[in-house]
Amino acid sequence: MRITTAEIKHGDCLDVLREYADNTFDLIVTSPPYADRRKHTYGGVPPEKYVDWFLPRSEQFLRVLKPTGTFILNIKEKAENGERHTFVIELILALRRQGWLWTEEFIWHKKNCYPGKWPNRFRDAWERCLQFNKTRRFKMRQEAVMVPMGDWKETRMKSLGKNDVIRFNSQVGSGFGKNIANWLYREMAYPTNVLHLATECSNKRHSAAFPEALPEWFIKLFTDEGDWVLDPFVGSGTTCAVALRLGRNSVGIELVREYVELARQSIEPATATLFETPTNHAPDQR
Ligand SMILES: C[S@@+](CC[C@H](N)C(=O)[O-])C[C@H]1O[C@@H](n2cnc3c(N)ncnc32)[C@H](O)[C@@H]1O
Incomplete structure (x- = not known):
C-alpha cells in the first residue's frame, strides 16, 4: 500500500520543470492559455507570438516525458477579422520540427453548448485535443475507455x-x-476520437476549468495506477484532483498565485487517500 501524491507548484512551467529529471512523467495533459482569449483574467500571448512562447516550454515537456508517454494539448484557435487564426496549425508544425510525433487529434464536442448568434459563423461547439508522442510505442489502455x-x-x-x-x-x-x-x-x-462531454464543471472560480471527464478519459487511456501525470498549466487543479482520485501521482504548475491556492484546495480532500497501487518511483528532483 502506498500514498498517491499530488503537488501544486507555483511559477512559470518553463522554470519549474527545470527541477525535474528527464523521462519523469507518463502523461502530460493540459490546456494552456489560448493566445490572448482570456487576457483580462489570466493574461495571454498574442497569437502571432504564440509559437515562439510555447516552444521553450514544450522543449521541457519533451524532456520530462517518458519515451512511452503521451502529451495531450487542449487548444482552440479563435476567429479574428473574419478568419480563423492559424497559430494552432503553425504550432503543430513547429512541434513536429521540435521532435514530437503528432499522433492523433481528438475532438472535444461540448455537447451542452448554448446557442449564440454571429453574422458570419455559428457558435463554436468543439475544441482540439491534440495528441503528441516521443515515440510510436506509447502506452495506451484502450480497454479502459470502452463504451x-x-x-x-x-x-x-x-x-x-x-x-x-x-x-x-x-x-x-x-x-x-x-x-x-x-x-x-x-x-x-471502442470509442471514436470524438469526445462528447458537457462543459459544466463544479469549479466556478476559474473561468476555463476542465470538466473532470476530460482529463479523466485521457488519464485512463494513457496511464496505469501509480503512474505520473503532469499539468503544466493546471489552473484550478482539475487534472491533479482527477489523477489523485484515479490513483495516479501528479504535479500541477500554475503561474497565478490565486489559482495555486484554488488548485491546492481542489486536491486537499483527496490528498490523504490511500490507494493500493504498484510503487512507481517518485520523480527525481534535480
Ligand atoms: C486554460 S487555463 C487551465 C485551466 C485548467 N485546465 C483547469 O481545469 O482549471 C490556463 C492556466 O495556465 C496558467 N498559466 C499561464 N501561463 C503559465 C505559465 N507560463 N506557467 C504555468 N501556468 C501558466 C493561467 O494562469 C491559467 O490558470
Missing part, C-alpha cells in the same frame, strides 16, 4: 446483410474494410 454498444446492438446488428458477415472492403478504393459481424453479441465497443 456500451448502444442502439447499434438493437438496430443495425439485428439486420446483417451478406456484406456484413465477411470482411467487406471499401468500394471507393480507400483501402479500408470492415467486418460488422465481429461486433455481434458484444456489450462494449
Whole structure:
C-alpha cells in the first residue's frame, strides 16, 4: 500500500520543470492559455507570438516525458477579422520540427453548448485535443475507455446483410474494410476520437476549468495506477484532483498565485487517500 501524491507548484512551467529529471512523467495533459482569449483574467500571448512562447516550454515537456508517454494539448484557435487564426496549425508544425510525433487529434464536442448568434459563423461547439508522442510505442489502455454498444446492438446488428458477415472492403478504393459481424453479441465497443462531454464543471472560480471527464478519459487511456501525470498549466487543479482520485501521482504548475491556492484546495480532500497501487518511483528532483 502506498500514498498517491499530488503537488501544486507555483511559477512559470518553463522554470519549474527545470527541477525535474528527464523521462519523469507518463502523461502530460493540459490546456494552456489560448493566445490572448482570456487576457483580462489570466493574461495571454498574442497569437502571432504564440509559437515562439510555447516552444521553450514544450522543449521541457519533451524532456520530462517518458519515451512511452503521451502529451495531450487542449487548444482552440479563435476567429479574428473574419478568419480563423492559424497559430494552432503553425504550432503543430513547429512541434513536429521540435521532435514530437503528432499522433492523433481528438475532438472535444461540448455537447451542452448554448446557442449564440454571429453574422458570419455559428457558435463554436468543439475544441482540439491534440495528441503528441516521443515515440510510436506509447502506452495506451484502450480497454479502459470502452463504451456500451448502444442502439447499434438493437438496430443495425439485428439486420446483417451478406456484406456484413465477411470482411467487406471499401468500394471507393480507400483501402479500408470492415467486418460488422465481429461486433455481434458484444456489450462494449471502442470509442471514436470524438469526445462528447458537457462543459459544466463544479469549479466556478476559474473561468476555463476542465470538466473532470476530460482529463479523466485521457488519464485512463494513457496511464496505469501509480503512474505520473503532469499539468503544466493546471489552473484550478482539475487534472491533479482527477489523477489523485484515479490513483495516479501528479504535479500541477500554475503561474497565478490565486489559482495555486484554488488548485491546492481542489486536491486537499483527496490528498490523504490511500490507494493500493504498484510503487512507481517518485520523480527525481534535480
Ligand atoms: C486554460 S487555463 C487551465 C485551466 C485548467 N485546465 C483547469 O481545469 O482549471 C490556463 C492556466 O495556465 C496558467 N498559466 C499561464 N501561463 C503559465 C505559465 N507560463 N506557467 C504555468 N501556468 C501558466 C493561467 O494562469 C491559467 O490558470
